[in-house]
Amino acid sequence: MKKEIKTALALLGCSTLSAVGAVGLYDFYKTNHTSEGASHPSEHGQGTFKTVNYTAPALLGTEHAPQDFVDVTERSINGVVNIRAEITMSNRDMGRQYIDPFEFFFGPYNRRNDSRQDQKRPMKVGIGSGVIISTDGYIITNHHVVEDATKLVVTTNDNREWEATVIGSDPATDIALIKIDAKGLSPIPIGDSEKLRVGEWVLAIGNPFNLSSTVTAGIVSAKGRSSMAQGDLRIASFIQTDAAVNSGNSGGALVNTKGELIGINTMIYSQTGNFAGYSFAVPMSIASKVVEDIKKYGTVQRAVLGIVGSNISSDLTKKYDLKITEGAAVVGFADQSPAKSAGVVEGDILTHINKVPVRSMAEVQEQVSKYRPGDKISITLNRKGKEEVINLTLKNAQGTTEAVSKVTASSLGAAFKPLDADGKKRFGISHGVVVAGLDGGKLREAGVPKGFIILSINNVKVSTSDDVDAIVNEVIKESPDKVLFIKGAYPNGKIKYFAVDLS
Template identity: 45%
Template sequence: MNTGNVRNIVTIVIVAILSSVITLFGYNTVTKNNSKGILNSSGSVRQSEYADSFDQDKNVRLANLTTQQGYPDFTEAAAKSVNGVVHVKVKSVSQQQYMNPFDFFFGFGERNTQPREQIGFGSGVIISKDGYIITNNHVVEGATEVTVSLNDNREMTAKVIGADPQTDIALIKIEGDDFPYLTFGNSDALEVGEWVLAVGNPFNLTSTVTAGIVSAKNRGNIVGGNLNIQSFIQVDAAVNRGNSGGALVNTRGELVGINTAIFSQSGDFNGLAFAVPISIAGKVAADLKQFGTVQRAVLGIQVPNIEMVRRQDPDKASELSRIVGVLVEDFGDRSAAKAAGLEKGDIIKAINNVQIRNFAGLQDQLSRYRPGDKVKVTVDRNGKEHSYTVELKNDAGNTEIQRSSDSMSLLGATFSDIPNSRKQQLGINSGVEVSSVDNSGLFRKEGINKGFIIMRVNNTPVNSGDEIAKIVSSVSRSSQDKVILIAGFYPNGRTQYIAIDLSQGLK
């Protein structure tokens, strides 16, 4: 081989090496810039803040892998996820009513109640090394005992830290300090068509992984009851009974949602499943851990009810439905938006530079903030853009952080069970006697004293102090009116109905 040929070969090799180095450098630079861009987005910054509440390791990530044929490879994401998802077993007690024929003949004529133990199952996601677990409120609601089974078959008793019926998210905890867990991903960055995995325990089949794609985002009005979340992630991964509270993860093994509901006429999977985005679930979990209750921030605006308008003026309803943004129709009492300078007729176009297309999008953005947080609100006013800094408030019209208290301590009372023989003498089928009353409690304030017999709380028969505590705890966690209605009497007295506002003591 002559010298010229050797020189040409060396030159080609050097060029190839330099090209490879430049390509790798460029790839790393782009990757870092993209990562930085995502981390600097408003939603991701807040999700990182909520992850900090549970001391999540920011370096625990998987590569987005593909097979040699170019197909998605879910094996590593699945292997990581199943270890962080648990099986949740719940015991609860329901009151089964039956008619005692002797009661009927002797003139009582009421239905008796008999406690009946029920067993329920669901899923949960470990989100911290020390055993905090996100699940659904409907999985643990009314639980007398919660047991968690890990993927390595360890079984542990869990404590319910708090629950939020409005988002159907609950936080429970097991004792330990070295559990596998899933780190929060960026649910805002999910795109329609992106692959995701649903991990849970359908039909008690533990450690089950199914795959699908994101079918839609910000899906609302798909679940009834008290849920007010309007921004579900819709997926077509198979989700069935028992998947509730399980993980929705991306192909990097990051937690992007909590599987919550399916749309089905049979009760089984029908191609439509819905998950609460981690941008919401993570914030709720962080609030429950830190404050014991969810901190909700509001703008204090009223928006048109398009369905109501449609019945009265279809043309106007059609016009309203074409608006990209949220029309401010009026303001609530002590409105944060009004105080900041917004006016009736403004169309809210963005919150902290995140575009708002509809009311569901507005709720989604506000659900990430707490009272006292300041946000930039961009509005369209008669074709001109204006921006205002709004200090968000809570439902009470102030910026105070609400903290849950021991709900029963607010009542300031102790209770004793009533033997069946005495119930028969009193002519009742259910009842609990007030055995003592604290001078500073809500019972004393409302005139309930020692010796009062409580038959029902919120129209639910009660036979123990524990049953009263469960009802009071459930009401105190609700964002609706925190009021309990007590039906009871003093012996030889008439039946009284007494309303007690728990919010007087919940601060």
């Protein structure tokens, strides 16, 4: 085990974590090389400061290279904020972090009447960064910066403070949107991250180790870089740079030499826990769409192609007799795959989405993440050496094209569609919604199957997904029990009842 720990590579979400009187780090630990997922925070000790002398090498084409970054820094620095995320922990929340000495020596005992059970533990404070994107207080940051926070305090570059509200958060992209009640702020204009080129100069602006308004410079080392972590982070197409990024930079700005926001700094790849030359940012082509969805729908409307894809390798080339070496090879399909329905087959190589080249599965993810369920796209693929163009309609993970509400997405994990006229006639009813798809959540936990026809919830008839949302909202806000009593029928007409606990 010790050997495994020593050889494990740390993938850090770059925000700092402290208990009262101590400072640590938010770290992301790499467990294996996968293209999806995020890891979770843990603590490190304080770093040390060392002076470093640096002499810049001579540059080719210096007429296009910046003499310095003063102008772009002055235009951008007021658009980056410090975020303090306060997390209040009770004994039961501490889990393995708190060991009761009585239990250690004498074993578990009945704590029912123990006044220490809900005693508050010292507050933890996470330090991260954020980027102002509107004059009226909208700020973009990382999901892992605000996750589990009981209070968020935003400090602008001129040392003014506001308490912030989380508007929405998306673990799959590690992007969150928060808001402060302020006017006349200095947003950073959003640039086109797809036009960014490898070798281009960029600046990282944030609050590493709680050192406010820190600016570092580097170049774009790669684009469309896959995630090297696992967990919730499923959308993985990062901008890789060598601009120095450390704990506290999470949620900070990556800007080009025009002062345009082209990425949100998210993580580093390191064996030591500190910057080692590799940092990663979520491109604004992904982050902007996430923010738009959160504002409009309360949750991200995520479209899927429904393929299992892989970068091209020698093994895949032999297996499928592939004729080209760039693109994403289709090696399987998800349930209700829109790509499969449109005629894509195993062994096809995706080369373009809406005429935009895709050279890897990460780039396919980046392009698809720009669209919503119901959007129509064209995909160009290579099949046995011949190019084909296929048009298709994207769907969500539940297999529908309908927008998913925040309540349905976060609580029920399901998509619904109205019972059609044929179904109503067959069952002799005038209402009902069909469970069109399941993606985890409370319905699946309760045993409600896909295709089940919901007739009523808590004795209220339902005919649309809006009806379901309204009832769920009311139960969450008003009912002390937080339970849904669902009456419905299987496709064969057999009536069934389910109790769904929302607590």
